[in-house]
Amino acid sequence: MLTDAIKTYQQRVDQVLSQHLHNLDDAAPTLKAAMTHGALLGGKRIRPFLVYSVGNLLNVPITTLDNLAAAIECVHAYSLIHDDLPAMDDDCLRRGQPTVHIAFDEASAILAGDALQTLAFDIISTPIDGLSPKQQLAIVKSLAKASGYQGMCGGQAIDLSATNQRIELARLTELHNKKTGALISCAVEMALIAADASESDYAALMGYAHHVGLAFQVQDDILDIIASTEELGKPQGSDEQSNKSTFPQLLGLEGAKQTSQQLVDDALSELTKLPYNSQLIADFARYIIVRRI
Numbered sequence: 001m002l003t004d005a006i007k008t009y010q011q012r013v014d015q016v017l018s019q020h021l022h023n024l025d026d027a028a029p030t031l032k033a034a035m036t037h038g039a040l041l042g043g044k045r046i047r048p049f050l051v052y053s054v055g056n057l058l059n060v061p062i063t064t065l066d067n068l069a070a071a072i073e074c075v076h077a078y079s080l081i082h083d084d085l086p087a088m089d090d091d092c093l094r095r096g097q098p099t100v101h102i103a104f105d106e107a108s109a110i111l112a113g114d115a116l117q118t119l120a121f122d123i124i125s126t127p128i129d130g131l132s133p134k135q136q137l138a139i140v141k142s143l144a145k146a147s148g149y150q151g152m153c154g155g156q157a158i159d160l161s162a163t164n165q166r167i168e169l170a171r172l173t174e175l176h177n178k179k180t181g182a183l184i185s186c187a188v189e190m191a192l193i194a195a196d197a198s199e200s201d202y203a204a205l206m207g208y209a210h211h212v213g214l215a216f217q218v219q220d221d222i223l224d225i226i227a228s229t230e231e232l233g234k235p236q237g238s239d240e241q242s243n244k245s246t247f248p249q250l251l252g253l254e255g256a257k258q259t260s261q262q263l264v265d266d267a268l269s270e271l272t273k274l275p276y277n278s279q280l281i282a283d284f285a286r287y288i289i290v291r292r293i
Contacts, residue, residue: 155179
């Protein structure tokens with residue numbers, strides 16, 4: 001069921017993204033091609049999955065969720081394009097394909113990231129059937145906060161400053177709650193806003209999202225050690241080669257695995273507070289720590 005749902009939502013958001021990119025004029029064809037390469041390179045579409053699955057749980061029409069899912073994936077795609085740049089993580093592979101600055105050039109990659117970020121806010125600031133202006137403004141604010149200084153960009157800055165240093169576990173956790181966790185939490189929050197959810201539902205599902213977001217990153221750190229380059233779609237061992245602090249480095253591999261399992265258990269505990277059948281997102285939490293990609 002989970003595999004089918006991930007595939008269905010992946011295909012759906014890819015269709016929405018493709019349409020938005022197709023609708024751009026051809027004034028800057030290289031930029032448009034670089035944006036398309038970065039946005040449609042593949043991937044499980046984890047953040048759109050959470051938008052769709054939580055929205056469905058709360059009875060939000062799927063057509064209302066489409067642009068929310070597309071927007072958050074645009075932001076995620078932009079972040080990956082910029083993360084791969086020589087000034088950041090300097091990676092040449094992403095999902096088994098050349099990164100944007102390799103497939104095109106650095107200037108095109110920078111512009112493609114910038115343009116995908118602004119496309120995201122264009123998408124969610126355009127009127128959406130089923131959402132009030134107040135809801136859309138709240139969604140815009142949620143995505144902006146998760147993407148910027150208080151979220152993803154702030155986390156990346158901490159990550160860069162921590163390279164070649166050994167940092168404390170609390171600082172590493174803060175780093176990844178921002179760099180990875182903020183956008184995952186935002187995916188859930190966007191669906192909650194669209195549903196006009198109750199305070200109790202909001203608290204439980206945001207608690208779930210917080211634990212899942214950190215578990216996702218811990219598992220990424222583990223996979224960087226135990227998975228192959230072919231499985232990862234990017235160079236294996238890149239964290240170690242870049243001398244980054246990771247959860248396995250601080251906790252040991254087994255300690256990191258125990259931490260990821262505890263985070264999933266905590267996420268599942270939050271779901272027991274809901275008066276709905278939350279099996280799909282419960283299965284997703286379990287999937288986080290058994291995935292190989």
